[in-house]
Amino acid sequence: MANLAIETNKLRKEYGAKVAVADLTLAVPRGEIFGFLGPNGAGKSTCVKMLLGLVHPTAGSALVLGHPPGHIPTLAHIGFLPEHFRFHEWLTASEFLSLHGRLARMDTASCRTHIPEVLEMVGLTEHANRQLSGFSKGMLQRIGIAQALLHTPDLVFFDEPTSALDPFGRRLVRTILQQVKAQGATVFLNSHLLSEVEVTCDRVAFIKDGTVLHTLGLHELSQTQLHLVVRVDQVTPILLERLATLSSEWRFLENREDGTSMTETDGSHDEVGWPTRIELVTSEAQLPDIAHEIVAVGARLYEFTPQRPSLEQLFLDIVGREDSGQ
Amino acid sequence: MNAVWILAWLTFQEARRRSMVLVALALGLLFLLIFGVGLTLITQSRATQNASPANILAGYNLLTLAGLYVVHFLAIMLAIVATVDAVSGEIGSHTVQTLVTRPVARWRIIVGKWIGYAAMLALYTSLLSVGILLESRLIVGYSPPNALMGVALIVLQVLVLVSLSLFCGVYFSTLTNGVILFMLYGLAFIGSWVEQIGTLLDSPAAAQVGIVSSLVLPVEALWRLAAYLMQPPLLNTINISPFSLGAVPSGAMVVYSGFFVITFLGLAVWAFAGRDL
Secondary structure (H helix, E strand, O other): OOOEEEEEEEEEEEEOOEEEEEEEEEEEEOOOEEEEEOOOOOOHHHHHHHHHOOOOOOEEEEEEOOEOOOOHHHHOOEEEEOOOOOOOOOOEHHHHHHHHHHHOOOOHHHHHHHHHHHHHHOOOHHHOOOEHHHOOHHHHHHHHHHHHHOOOOOEEEEEOOOOOOOHHHHHHHHHHHHHHHHOOOEEEEEOOOHHHHHHHOOEEEEEEOOEEEEEEEHHHHHHHOEEEEEEEOOOOHHHHHHHHHHOOEEEEHHHOOOOOOOOHHHOOEOOOOOEOEEEEEEOHHHHHHHHHHHHHOOOOEEEEEEEOOOHHHHHHHHHOOOOOOO | OOHHHHHHHHHHHHHHHOOHHHHHHHHHHHHHHHHHHHHHHHHHOHHHHHOOHHHHHHHHHHHHHHHHHHHHHHHHHHHHHHHOOOOHHHHHOOHHHHHHOOOOOHHHHHHHHHHHHHHHHHHHHHHHHHHHHHHHHHHHOOOOOOHHHHHHHHHHHHHHHHHHHHHHHHHOOHHHHHHHHHHHHHHHHHHHHHHHHHHHOOOHHHHHHHHHHHHHOOHHHHHHHHHHHOOOHHHHHHOOOOOOOOOOOOHHHHHHHHHHHHHHHHHHHHHHHHOOO
16 A cells, blocks of 8 residues: 555564564554564564565565565665664764765765754764764764664664663654654654653554564554543532543542552541542543533542553553563 | 775775775885895895806796795785675674665675775785885896786685685674685695695695695685796796696686686675575
């Protein structure tokens, strides 16, 4: 399909007796930031390498920008930051980018324009003429991001793009990802940092033992289900009745399985002894109605906190809580 | 610019930036200086001045060939050391991943590297060889016969090793590749002596062993042919020089060497195209 940047069907990779990727069946729409999540050793990097033509699959098929992986003219429209980013460190940052610009079939004028732009984008303008051998690991990752974006690709593979970056660098990468998306490009993001994936990705796939377990649209998730914590001065039967009509599930926080509870001295119980803090399972669309009902029944509202289920929670639920130790 | 030339340029730039070119040129000049000084001193010695013209000619030839022998040996060592990491190093460090994911056919990467190393090493070997020949010419007025052909054969040795090294580098680590190349050279070297002595002692079986070892890696056979061509016919006949030969490789060995270069370059391209990176 033309609107898919990546489409794979039962892609498989074996190394002798070891199965690195068992069954990769995936569809990545164009223009999205796609997160690829899984525990260590799940086969994420092997998948990326197969999609780039670095590794030859044992079985299955794939289309990347409408062509088989490794198709030479298509590679001109793809950018890649490897997980193990090592470059020709005897080159200066500018020379390194110039080399990759020429290999990406950019003409001299484009190189002259784009190299300063991407250097500025990754915050390395003042280091343009320094040899990469003098760069810190974080700076090398930044220059790696610059080379991946230099030729304004339609599809970018980032394999752990923030592994060597400090919080400033991570924030920068988030900004860059949004810029790339705004330009209409597709980003395939392989990352362990779930909090970053959560704020940047449109869609995520969970992979384990080389198989895609689940694909999820993060925006859809936030629209469909969330947990809401409310605290009021007094809980009445009529309030509980109204809330029950607006939520699929509710409970006093004292009754939570993890044992957290409020004490009477902190004012979280009302006069008849009911807890005043309630957790509701509801949707974003219901939030204004819930707030309205609470006020309508005469209760005073002290806390109103919507909580989306964290990606980490989802990751553990889908992939499992067992640490493979890899 | 074509990706092949970009990769060839990259290879040369790497050697230059890592000071390999500077160090090799400086030490090469020192080598030529010492050879020139030695040649001058030997020429001025009383024994040389009292020797017969035939002995002087033989002496000059011996000295020139000794210089070229060292160049041949250095060329082999440099060809191995310079290229042993060329492919395996980039695979091992993952540097190759950002190159191969550019719109560049994999064969261009190997051919570009081959051109870069071959041109650099051939130029360096030629400069040293021509330096030796020029010093002989200028200091003692002697030029060995077939000098250009001799230099060309020494350069051909370099190309043989570059092709083999790139091929082995696709499959083996840098260390293993180095062991393979040095051991194969050792095998070709000892095989050459077995062939020489076998021929002198009339042992066809021993001579065959030497020929087979030359086919495995034809560098020593090429040097023997170069030495034979650059000695006056009389010296080759009377066997008084260390470079006189019991068995002379035929022209077929040159053809075989050319075939070896192309075949292993082709195999390197084929292996690299099919390798998971």
